[in-house]
Amino acid sequence: MSHPSRPSPAGSARASGSAALFTEALGACGIEINGPNPWDPQIHDERTWNRILAQGTVGLGESYMDGWWDVEALDEFLARAIRGAVDHRLPTAREIFLAIKARLINMQTERRSVRVGEVHYDVGDDLYARMLDPRMLYSCAYWKDAHTLEDAQTAKIDLVCRKLGLKPGMKVLDIGCGWGGAAAYAAEHYGVDVVGVTISRNQAETARQRCAGLAVEIRFGDYRNVAGRFDRIYSIGMFEHVGARNHRPYMAKVRELLAPDGLSLLHTIGNRVTLRANDPWIEKYIFPNSLIPSRAQIALAAERLFVIEDWHDFGTDYERTLAAWSENLRGAWPELAPRYDERFRRMWHFYLMVSIASFRARRSQLWQVVLSPEGVAGEYRPVR
Numbered sequence: 001m002s003h004p005s006r007p008s009p010a011g012s013a014r015a016s017g018s019a020a021l022f023t024e025a026l027g028a029c030g031i032e033i034n035g036p037n038p039w040d041p042q043i044h045d046e047r048t049w050n051r052i053l054a055q056g057t058v059g060l061g062e063s064y065m066d067g068w069w070d071v072e073a074l075d076e077f078l079a080r081a082i083r084g085a086v087d088h089r090l091p092t093a094r095e096i097f098l099a100i101k102a103r104l105i106n107m108q109t110e111r112r113s114v115r116v117g118e119v120h121y122d123v124g125d126d127l128y129a130r131m132l133d134p135r136m137l138y139s140c141a142y143w144k145d146a147h148t149l150e151d152a153q154t155a156k157i158d159l160v161c162r163k164l165g166l167k168p169g170m171k172v173l174d175i176g177c178g179w180g181g182a183a184a185y186a187a188e189h190y191g192v193d194v195v196g197v198t199i200s201r202n203q204a205e206t207a208r209q210r211c212a213g214l215a216v217e218i219r220f221g222d223y224r225n226v227a228g229r230f231d232r233i234y235s236i237g238m239f240e241h242v243g244a245r246n247h248r249p250y251m252a253k254v255r256e257l258l259a260p261d262g263l264s265l266l267h268t269i270g271n272r273v274t275l276r277a278n279d280p281w282i283e284k285y286i287f288p289n290s291l292i293p294s295r296a297q298i299a300l301a302a303e304r305l306f307v308i309e310d311w312h313d314f315g316t317d318y319e320r321t322l323a324a325w326s327e328n329l330r331g332a333w334p335e336l337a338p339r340y341d342e343r344f345r346r347m348w349h350f351y352l353m354v355s356i357a358s359f360r361a362r363r364s365q366l367w368q369v370v371l372s373p374e375g376v377a378g379e380y381r382p383v384r
Contacts, residue, residue: 018049018050018052018053019033019046019049021049021053022049022052022053025084025086026081026084026086028084029080029081029083029084029086030080031077031080031081037073038071038072038073038076039071039072039073039076039077039080040071040077041069041070041071041077042069042070042071043068043069044067044068044069044070045063045068045069047063047068048063048068048069051063051068055280056087056280056281057087057279057280057281057282058280058281058284060087060281061281061285061347061350061354062281064346064350065343065346065347065350066343067342067346074349074350074353075353075356075357075360076357076360077357078353078354078356078357078358079356079357079358079360079361081357082357082358082361082363083361124202124339125179125202125206126335126336126339127329127336127340127348128179130328130329130332130335130336131325131328131329131332132149132153132325132328133149133150133153134150135150135153135154135157135179135181135182135184135185136178136179136181136206136210137153137156137157137178137181137182137236138178138179138237139156139178139236139237139267140156140237140267140269140314140315140317140318140321140366141153141155141156141317141320141321141324142155142156142159142314142317143155143317143320143321144314144317144384149321149324149325149328152317152320152321152324153181154185157181157182157185157186158185158189159368159383159384160182160234160236160265160267160368161185161186161189161190162383163263163265163310163368163370163382163383164232164234164263164265164370165232165263166186166190166192166232167190167191167192168190168191168192169191169192169193170190170192170193170231170232171192171193171195171228171229171230171231171232172186172192172193172194172195172230172231172232172233172234173194173195173196173197173226173230173232173233173234173257174186174194174195174196174197174234174235174236175197175223175226175233175234175235175238175254176197176198176199176223176235176236176237176238176241177196177197177198177203177207177218178198178200178203178207178236178237179203179206179207179210180196180203180206180207180208180210180211180216180218181210182234182236183196183207183211183214183216183218184210184211184214184216187211187214187215187216188214191215192215192232193215193216194211194214194215194216194217195216195217195219195226195228195230196211196216196217196218196219197218197219197220197221197222197223197226198218198219198220199220199221199222200220201220204218204219204220223235223238223250223253224249224253226253226257227257228257229257229258229259230257230258230259230262231259231262232258232262232263232264232265233254233257233258233262233263233264233265234264234265234266234267235265235266235267235268236267237267237268237269238268239266239267239268239293240268240269240287240290240291240292240293241287241289241290242291242293243289243290243291244276244291244293244297247293247297247298247300247301248300248301250301251301251302251305251306252305254371255305255306255373258373260373260374261373261377262372262373263309263370263371263372263376264306264370264371264372265368265369265370265371266298266367266368266369266371267366267367267368268292268293268298268366268367268369269292269315269318269364269365269366269367270292270293270294270295270298270313270315270364270365270366270367271292271293271294271363271364271365272294272362272363272364272365273294274294274296274297275291275292275294276291277291278290278291278292281354282351282354285347285351286351292364295367298367298369302369302371305373306371306372306373307371307372307373307374307375307376308369308370308371309370309371309372309375309376309380309382310368310369310370310380310382310383311367311368311369311370312367312368312369312382312384313365313366313367314366314368315359315362315364315365315366315367316359317366318355318359318364318366319356319359319360322352322355322356322359323356325352326349326352326353326356329348329349329352333345370382
């Protein structure tokens with residue numbers, strides 16, 4: 001790959017000041033710029049430092065996408081930087097703007113919520129089909145007794161079904177049903193009737209094909225427009241798109257739809273701390289109008305609406321899941337390259353590696369939360 005030409009001497013002088021700042025910050029994390037370790041970044045363009053200083057994580061991600069720097073072990077470089085909170089030391093105007101915007105504007109209204117479907121989930125089934133398992137389950141797998149991605153994803157869906165105590169004839173709602181893999185499994189293996197809803201037209205079409213012949217109805221639309229009564233409700237990897245201003249309304253809607261003796265399961269990535277705005281690079285390129293919830297936000301949203309019966313954290317399994325996706329994508333890239341350019345490949349690789357890094361550094365968690373409207377009679381026995 002060719003790299004942009006070097007800046008002028010004046011630009012180099014400015015860059016050297018920024019480089020010194022990052023040399024110190026990264027050095028405290030055990031990272032050496034142009035060093036010998038696989039997690040040491042190799043800089044091809046000295047403008048990188050000014051770009052990151054001015055634009056924060058957007059500058060970091062975009063400069064990588066543009067080939068201004070490389071690193072052999074991108075996941076470990078990012079994990080070390082996250083552990084050292086390097087990204088929190090240099091807030092940019094964009095980050096401050098996004099935080100203020102999130103406080104003033106509901107970025108996850110029905111009109112805005114479809115954007116993540118258009119930007120991320122409608123990218124193309126060819127990409128996801130090669131990256132994911134055969135059921136195309138795009139969320140953390142459960143590796144407790146599994147050795148392959150397919151087995152781990154099957155174990156995750158079966159875990160959800162067992163935690164909900166699914167029985168034949170039950171009516172189940174799948175909020176954010178994706179490509180229909182979970183709904184198809186629940187209908188086929190537990191004999192339940194499933195309604196799946198998604199804001200991605202592409203996912204809805206594929207899910208209908210996948211679930212053909214099963215007791216599954218797939219709807220394109222917003223969960224806020226669903227009506228009826230369901231014995232069980234689950235969402236897997238959808239709550240991250242709800243947004244802080246809608247956590248409580250989401251819980252209220254689930255309570256409205258759920259039978260009095262029903263159960264709901266929330267499968268979501270979680271943040272160690274409460275945030276009001278998404279990471280700017282993730283917001284721009286991957287998940288617009290999204291936000292990872294904290295434990296406090298979930299508990300507050302559920303207060304007086306649900307009894308929290310069980311809270312299961314297996315976030316370390318997400319690092320292994322993401323690594324499997326990355327390996328699948330690497331092997332399939334020769335087939336995908338004619339459609340997706342090199343900048344897209346680097347963008348997607350950065351996304352997967354920063355996700356791995358966040359779980360490795362334990363900034364991100366993965367939670368399955370079981371909720372009941374009034375508490376299970378007797379007791380709820382946790383399933384693992």
